Amino acid sequence: MTDGPDTTFEMKADLEILSSLAKRRGFAYPSAEIYGGFQSTWDYGPLGVEMKRQIRELWWRWMVQSRDDVVGIEAAVITNPAVWRASGHVDNFTDPLVDCLECRARVRADHIEDNTCPSCGTVGRFTEERSFNLLFRTFVGPVEEDASVAYLRPETAQGMFVNFDNVMTTTRRRLPVGIAQIGKSFRNEITPGQFIFRTREFEQMEMEFFCDPAASLEWHAYWKAERLRWYREALGVPNSLLRLRDHESEELAHYSGATSDVEFRFPWGWGELEGIAHRGDFDLRAHAEASGKQLSYFDPEREEHVVPHVVEPAVGVDRILFALLCAAYDEETDERGEKRVLLRLPPAVAPVEVAVLPLSRKEQLVPTARRVWDSLRPHFRTQYDDSQSIGRRYRRQDEIGTPLCVTVDFDTLEDHAVTIRERDSMEQIRVPTEGLVAALRERIAALEPKMTAPASAPGEGR
Numbered sequence: 458m459t460d461g462p463d464t465t466f467e468m469k470a471d472l473e474i475l476s477s478l479a480k481r482r483g484f485a486y487p488s489a490e491i492y493g494g495f496q497s498t499w500d501y502g503p504l505g506v507e508m509k510r511q512i513r514e515l516w517w518r519w520m521v522q523s524r525d526d527v528v529g530i531e532a533a534v535i536t537n538p539a540v541w542r543a544s545g546h547v548d549n550f551t552d553p554l555v556d557c558l559e560c561r562a563r564v565r566a567d568h569i570e571d572n573t574c575p576s577c578g579t580v581g582r583f584t585e586e587r588s589f590n591l592l593f594r595t596f597v598g599p600v601e602e603d604a605s606v607a608y609l610r611p612e613t614a615q616g617m618f619v620n621f622d623n624v625m626t627t628t629r630r631r632l633p634v635g636i637a638q639i640g641k642s643f644r645n646e647i648t649p650g651q652f653i654f655r656t657r658e659f660e661q662m663e664m665e666f667f668c669d670p671a672a673s674l675e676w677h678a679y680w681k682a683e684r685l686r687w688y689r690e691a692l693g694v695p696n697s698l699l700r701l702r703d704h705e706s707e708e709l710a711h712y713s714g715a716t717s718d719v720e721f722r723f724p725w726g727w728g729e730l731e732g733i734a735h736r737g738d739f740d741l742r743a744h745a746e747a748s749g750k751q752l753s754y755f756d757p758e759r760e761e762h763v764v765p766h767v768v769e770p771a772v773g774v775d776r777i778l779f780a781l782l783c784a785a786y787d788e789e790t791d792e793r794g795e796k797r798v799l800l801r802l803p804p805a806v807a808p809v810e811v812a813v814l815p816l817s818r819k820e821q822l823v824p825t826a827r828r829v830w831d832s833l834r835p836h837f838r839t840q841y842d843d844s845q846s847i848g849r850r851y852r853r854q855d856e857i858g859t860p861l862c863v864t865v866d867f868d869t870l871e872d873h874a875v876t877i878r879e880r881d882s883m884e885q886i887r888v889p890t891e892g893l894v895a896a897l898r899e900r901i902a903a904l905e906p907k908m909t910a911p912a913s914a915p916g917e918g919r
């Protein structure tokens with residue numbers, strides 16, 4: 458899945474293939490399936506949760522821990538509804554909605570192509586367009602009345618704005634400062650779907666980068682370059698599946714002066730993976746006005762208060778997971794004419810890094826194989842599989858993207874060595890069990906995408 462000089466990537470996955478693989482192998486199941494599922498809602502299985510954890514981990518390392526200008530927070534999902542009034546979400550967070558007069562399907566007006574109902578194919582028979590607010594309402598406390606209405610957050614971003622002053626005071630930082638958060642967001646989407654691409658409950662990874670207004674356009678350009686680099690170099694997404702696209706003015710969200718999307722070539726075409734918005738001072742000013750608190754930064758050099766501008770890279774964990782499955786899915790025909798399905802995931806996001814496979818279930822092999830597994834579990838995400846033939850087990854591991862398998866055979870009992878088999882090349886090498894962890898680490902490192910230098914930040918080299 459690493460990037461080559463090519464500009465053409467043949468996508469072999471489609472929605473049907475991926476959602477069925479995801480369910481069959483334990484990445485994601487239809488939610489509450491025993492009750493017939495629930496409206497494009499998904500529950501993640503053992504492999505899906507491991508992969509999501511890795512995605513979050515890589516993002517947090519890259520966006521927070523490895524930087525000297527970003528810190529993290531975790532804000533409440535249900536907070537003071539005044540936040541959503543001030544942010545504009547109560548009034549403006551809407552999608553245009555129409556009903557098909559033929560089949561009664563509710564569809565987003567901006568998703569209709571050629572004036573045709575996506576549900577029944579009827580042309581030009583729609584109700585007048587009206588605005589539909591995406592906020593999920595709930596009631597806090599025992600009484601369901603207007604005074605107790607609250608909202609499930611539709612984005613994590615507002616947690617950063619309302620905590621701006623707290624974070625600046627407690628960390629005693631100077632601009633620029635980023636505040637990052639990972640957490641669930643909720644939107645009453647009119648048309649969720651396309652597997653986990655658009656759901657009503659999803660997880661966001663957002664970072665609000667507060668900077669001097671004079672440098673904010675340069676920071677916007679910087680974050681566009683850095684975020685694209687992350688997809689290529691931390692996640693190994695091929696270049697030809699990624700592009701940056703600037704929003705047209707009529708597409709811009711109510712808070713944004715400029716937004717660029719990192720787009721991914723999904724099986725149905727280009728679609729948004731991540732938004733990189735220039736939010737200006739919209740949010741800090743709105744909250745300052747509504748709360749009566751001063752939300753600004755005292756610049757000690759200029760000796761004046763500045764309302765910082767904000768650049769915001771914002772992405773969904775679920776959407777990244779889906780994009781990674783699309784990019785990783787491959788099918789090959791082996792020398793015997795049999796189909797081999799594999800996920801060419803980089804080890805950093807593979808749910809299982811190393812599978813331990815005893816050649817057979819024969820009693821003599823089991824204690825040794827389990828000892829090898831015991832020795833690897835503290836170091837890697839592992840799986841032990843001893844059911845069915847070794848060939849089928851290799852195929853199962855290929856299909857879930859396990860980069861390396863360790864096979865314990867009868868020779869192991871004599872020579873204290875095992876076979877490492879690589880997913881992509883299917884190459885096999887024999888290595889001593891002593892030093893196996895180091896040998897696996899080395900091979901895993903060799904399989905990860907290569908890093909280049911970061912984009913230069915505004916002000917660097919001046």
Ligand code: GAP
Binds near residue numbers: 776
């Ligand atoms: N704070 C800005 C913001 O929320 P957004 O473009 O609406 O901007 C950011 O969302 C990212 O969150 C999207 O690029 C996408 O990756 C993810 N996202 C948004 N809505 C989603 C949904 N209904 N299902 C899954 N992911 C979603």
